[in-house]
Amino acid sequence: MTRPIRPSVLRAGAVALAAVFATATPAPAQPDPETIVNAFEAALGPIRTHRPSHPKGVCAAGHFTATPDGTRLSVAPVFSGQRNNAIIRFGVAGANPNASDSARGTRGLSIRFESPTGDLFEMANISAPVFGADKPETLVNGLLSRANDPATGRPNPERAAAYAAYVAANPTVGNQGRYLAANNPPASFATTPYWGVNTFLFRGQDGQQRPARWVFEPRAGTERLTEAQMQSLGANFLADELRRRVGAGPVEFDMVLQFPGQGDDLLNPTVAWPADRPRTVVGRLTVTSVEAGAGGPCDPISFMILDQAPGIEMSDDPVLQARAAAYAVSLSRRTP
Numbered sequence: 144m145t146r147p148i149r150p151s152v153l154r155a156g157a158v159a160l161a162a163v164f165a166t167a168t169p170a171p172a173q174p175d176p177e178t179i180v181n182a183f184e185a186a187l188g189p190i191r192t193h194r195p196s197h198p199k200g201v202c203a204a205g206h207f208t209a210t211p212d213g214t215r216l217s218v219a220p221v222f223s224g225q226r227n228n229a230i231i232r233f234g235v236a237g238a239n240p241n242a243s244d245s246a247r248g249t250r251g252l253s254i255r256f257e258s259p260t261g262d263l264f265e266m267a268n269i270s271a272p273v274f275g276a277d278k279p280e281t282l283v284n285g286l287l288s289r290a291n292d293p294a295t296g297r298p299n300p301e302r303a304a305a306y307a308a309y310v311a312a313n314p315t316v317g318n319q320g321r322y323l324a325a326n327n328p329p330a331s332f333a334t335t336p337y338w339g340v341n342t343f344l345f346r347g348q349d350g351q352q353r354p355a356r357w358v359f360e361p362r363a364g365t366e367r368l369t370e371a372q373m374q375s376l377g378a379n380f381l382a383d384e385l386r387r388r389v390g391a392g393p394v395e396f397d398m399v400l401q402f403p404g405q406g407d408d409l410l411n412p413t414v415a416w417p418a419d420r421p422r423t424v425v426g427r428l429t430v431t432s433v434e435a436g437a438g439g440p441c442d443p444i445s446f447m448i449l450d451q452a453p454g455i456e457m458s459d460d461p462v463l464q465a466r467a468a469a470y471a472v473s474l475s476r477r478t479p
């Protein structure tokens with residue numbers, strides 16, 4: 144499914160990026176999708192074939208079925224209680240398609256649900272409970288602080304200093320880095336929780352709308368690499384390990400909704416809600432097959448659909464609001 148972006152819009156984005164570089168001023172509040180993707184390209188190089196984020200990955204397939212609580216809590220077709228087909232992608236964070244599977248960083252679990260009625264719902268989740276940017280402009284400024292200034296061919300020290308000052312003044316931006324430093328990478332794609340991180344609004348059968356975040360909990364339990372394994376296992380073991388594991392039997396995750404308590408921040412994905420908040424298991428994801436090699440049906444999917452399903456609507460979290468259109472722009476640039 145491709146989502147063409149008008150060339151005039153792309154040109155406008157390029158002009159916006161040029162302006163940002165020329166003045167070395169911070170990114171505008173609420174940067175548009177093209178400005179966001181241009182910042183990825185400025186920092187990481189042109190998007191040609193690979194995703195600019197989590198470019199290393201493996202396609203898998205399976206199904207998802209809501210629990211009765213899931214059906215109660217969301218009127219979305221995916222939560223009807225019937226089995227949905229699932230196109231799945233497990234990924235490794237960063238911008239390098241040859242990133243090491245032993246490296247510190249997040250792993251991804253992305254899912255396209257296809258309901259029996261033909262409705263689609265997509266999501267991309269990470270193996271950390273928080274994101275590394277509190278607002279889209281923080282993400283853009285972080286990327287541009289690493290990008291070469293076209294005028295000098297080197298990173299712009301003023302921009303890097305401005306970003307460092309922002310992080311110092313807004314320490315929650317460092318929460319993801321602290322989590323990843325304190326928790327070794329998963330031993331398997333099947334042995335880590337994957338968090339949705341952003342807040343969504345679930346409309347239940349009773350007509351009530353409830354804010355919630357979700358996490359996919361591995362039924363195999365959480366298992367992390369030891370320091371010795373991080374040295375010995377090498378760069379490419381995760382996809383083969385998953386193939387062997389799924390060959391021996393399905394890999395399962397419980398989808399769990401977490402509900403906020405008094406004072407919890409619904410709009411800032413760099414801050415996790417306390418662990419004692421109410422939780423409800425709303426569904427089971429079952430992975431039944433893994434592609435034998437690279438590529439497959441997950442490749443042409445961006446895993447962040449523009450049309451959100453009724454019953455699972457976006458909150459006003461500005462990071463979430465910025466995602467879908469930026470993913471569509473990225474997809475259009477990497478789709479021949």
Ligand code: HEM
Nearest residue numbers: 194196197232251253267268269274279445465469473474
């Ligand atoms: C302002 C916020 C964000 C922006 C601009 C952004 C941007 C992007 C872009 C452009 C892609 C590549 C899409 C493609 O070419 O298919 C991507 C992929 C991805 N993002 Fe984000 N992202 C944001 C926030 C997040 C958050 C909060 C999460 C955590 C849940 C996340 C997790 C992922 C994952 C897992 C992928 C890889 C998806 C796959 O397997 O294909 N992103 N992001």
